Amino acid sequence: xxxxxxxxxxxxxxxxxxxxxxxxxxxxxxxxxxxxxxxxxxxxxxxxxxxxxxxxxxxxxxxxxxxxxxxxxxxxxxxxxxxxxxxxxxxxxxxxxxxxxxxxxxxxxxxxxxxxxxxxxxxxxxxxxxxxxxxxxxxxxxxxxxxxxxxxxxxxxxxxxxxxxxxxxxxxxxxxxxxxxxxxxxxxxxxxxxxxxxxxxxxxxxxxxxxxxxxxxxxxxxxxxxxxxxxxxxxxxxxxxxxxxxxxxxxxxxx
Amino acid sequence: xxxxxxxxxxxxxxxxxxxxxxxxxxxxxxxxxxxxxxxxxxxxxxxxxxxxxxxxxxxxxxxxxxxxxxxxxxxxxxxxxxxxxxxxxxxxxxxxxxxxxxxxxxxxxxxxxxxxxxxxxxxxxxxxxxxxxxxxxxxxxxxxxxxxxxxxxxxxxxxxxxxxxxxxxxxxxxxxxxxxxxxxxxxxxxxxxxxxxxxxxxxxxxxxxxxxxxxxxxxxxxxxxxxxxxxxxxxxxxxxxxxxxxxxxxxxxxxxxxxxxxxxxxxxxxxxxxxxxxxxxxxxxxxxxxxxxxxxxxxxxxxxxx
Numbered sequence: 001x002x003x004x005x006x007x008x009x010x011x012x013x014x015x016x017x018x019x020x021x022x023x024x025x026x027x028x029x030x031x032x033x034x035x036x037x038x039x040x041x042x043x044x045x046x047x048x049x050x051x052x053x054x055x056x057x058x059x060x061x062x063x064x065x066x067x068x069x070x071x072x073x074x075x076x077x078x079x080x081x082x083x084x085x086x087x088x089x090x091x092x093x094x095x096x097x098x099x100x101x102x103x104x105x106x107x108x109x110x111x112x113x114x115x116x117x118x119x120x121x122x123x124x125x126x127x128x129x130x131x132x133x134x135x136x137x138x139x140x141x142x143x144x145x146x147x148x149x150x151x152x153x154x155x156x157x158x159x160x161x162x163x164x165x166x167x168x169x170x171x172x173x174x175x176x177x178x179x180x181x182x183x184x185x186x187x188x189x190x191x192x193x194x195x196x197x198x199x200x201x202x203x204x205x206x207x208x209x210x211x212x213x214x215x216x217x218x219x220x221x222x223x224x225x226x227x228x229x230x231x232x233x234x235x236x237x238x239x240x241x242x243x244x245x246x247x248x249x250x251x252x253x254x255x
Numbered sequence: 256x257x258x259x260x261x262x263x264x265x266x267x268x269x270x271x272x273x274x275x276x277x278x279x280x281x282x283x284x285x286x287x288x289x290x291x292x293x294x295x296x297x298x299x300x301x302x303x304x305x306x307x308x309x310x311x312x313x314x315x316x317x318x319x320x321x322x323x324x325x326x327x328x329x330x331x332x333x334x335x336x337x338x339x340x341x342x343x344x345x346x347x348x349x350x351x352x353x354x355x356x357x358x359x360x361x362x363x364x365x366x367x368x369x370x371x372x373x374x375x376x377x378x379x380x381x382x383x384x385x386x387x388x389x390x391x392x393x394x395x396x397x398x399x400x401x402x403x404x405x406x407x408x409x410x411x412x413x414x415x416x417x418x419x420x421x422x423x424x425x426x427x428x429x430x431x432x433x434x435x436x437x438x439x440x441x442x443x444x445x446x447x448x449x450x451x452x453x454x455x456x457x458x459x460x461x462x463x464x465x466x467x468x469x470x471x472x473x474x475x476x477x478x479x480x481x482x483x484x485x486x487x488x489x490x491x492x493x494x495x496x497x498x499x500x501x502x503x504x505x506x507x508x509x510x511x512x513x514x515x516x517x518x519x520x521x522x523x524x525x526x527x528x529x530x531x532x533x534x535x536x537x538x539x540x541x542x543x544x545x546x547x548x549x550x551x552x553x554x555x556x557x558x559x560x561x
Contacts (some may be wrong), residue, residue, distance in 0.1 A: 004553040234489055
């Protein structure tokens with residue numbers, strides 16, 4: 001009963017489309033084509049904070065966090081341990097639906113934007129995006145955080161996980177720009193771009209964009225052929241080998 | 256100049272790959288071996304996925320073996336019948352090797368299997384060759400102590416004897432087949448042609464004339480690696496045409512210069528150098544197994560949702 005009253009109260013007091021602030025955003029491109037000379041690409045996200053007439057400007061200003069996540073996949077993290085004189089893979093953990101790429105872009109350090117508990121809840125920050133799925137495995141995950149930390153560390157070293165607190169800049173108090181670098185080794189597939197607007201340590205609004213990283217041109221032609229006609233692709237590779245080997249013996253013939 | 260590899264799905268520096276190909280080709284041309292046992296670790300070190308490295312080596316080794324086979328063919332130094340026997344057994348070995356490779360890749364023990372096999376194979380062969388070549392280097396200048404006495408060969412009692420006219424010997428098919436099976440298996444699992452196993456085995460165990468060994472083993476490796484190329488393309492789909500083509504071009508050039516350098520070297524020093532090379536690669540892999548790893552953790556993507 002009390003809950004129903006509360007709901008009614010909300011409906012009366014708050015205007016329809018209750019958010020005082022809205023986030024409108026667009027990206028410089030929605031597709032990154034990988035061609036044979038691809039070594040990475042830069043992508044810009046532009047956004048604007050829209051306020052309705054009733055909202056007063058906030059004295060403290062806005063914060064924006066842009067979270068970019070690459071295609072998800074299962075990752076197995078293995079640990080080498082000493083077995084007699086050898087170091088062998090002994091223990092492992094599987095992380096399902098882990099993003100292959102994570103970039104967290106913000107206008108200032110995340111710790112200054114929101115409290116740790118809120119960031120955990122909203123999944124803001126690289127460390128919050130890799131968790132074992134399901135209640136049971138979550139318990140295991142918390143008992144042994146080594147594997148999760150190792151995964152994040154390895155991905156950071158590979159340049160696939162990153163966070164930059166200077167990548168979002170405000171052009172006016174309500175207009176901002178975020179720059180994202182997609183490295184050459186970025187996995188192919190769909191990427192989600194989540195934008196979250198904060199002020200005074202609370203989330204005000206959010207919106208989601210997306211883009212894709214795809215192979216194109218000769219890259220796509222070769223990969224597609226390898227996928228659809230593996231036998232003939234193998235034959236082609238063998239034929240090229242024979243051609244190069246034969247050419248070499250003709251060119252360098254010494255007799 | 257960076258080039259994006261379509262199967263490995265990563266950019267690499269084309270000149271680095273060409274350089275690695277040329278360097279390995281030089282060594283391979285010098286010693287008459289495929290050089291895969293050097294190329295595999297070099298490419299894995301660059302961050303190319305091991306599955307792609309091993310699969311892509313097959314066409315690369317095929318290209319260099321064709322060059323050596325053609326050179327030997329002109330000197331009439333190929334025993335077709337012997338190559339045929341080695342080939343049939345080698346193909347079975349390759350198929351088993353590809354299956355084993357895919358199974359180990361699933362269990363997650365692939366890097367251990369590769370490291371242990373490298374250490375065992377290269378260590379044994381390197382050590383044997385080292386002992387033999389140090390002895391012959393020490394013996395340089397001394398008077399030869401007479402011809403090796405004729406002994407009853409160890410495989411004389413085995414059934415299914417076959418006559419190989421070109422090599423001038425009559426031996427059982429069984430030990431030959433077992434050797435080729437093992438070489439084919441190792442080739443598919445480790446991404447090597449197996450020349451450095453086949454050549455000494457044919458010379459020391461079966462007493463095949465050295466000149467014919469090189470030509471025959473090249474022909475056998477050529478066919479085995481062509482088959483491995485197709486098997487890898489169909490099963491694990493790791494053959495990267497771009498990577499393979501760059502490697503081939505680099506290695507056939509390097510091989511020509513290596514062959515010239517090798518021809519000018521004294522036989523005893525030549526074998527000593529090769530033995531040291533093989534043995535040091537074994538040592539490096541051995542250290543990897545025994546030394547504490549820099550990072551005990553590794554992360555492998557097992558599935559991707561696209």
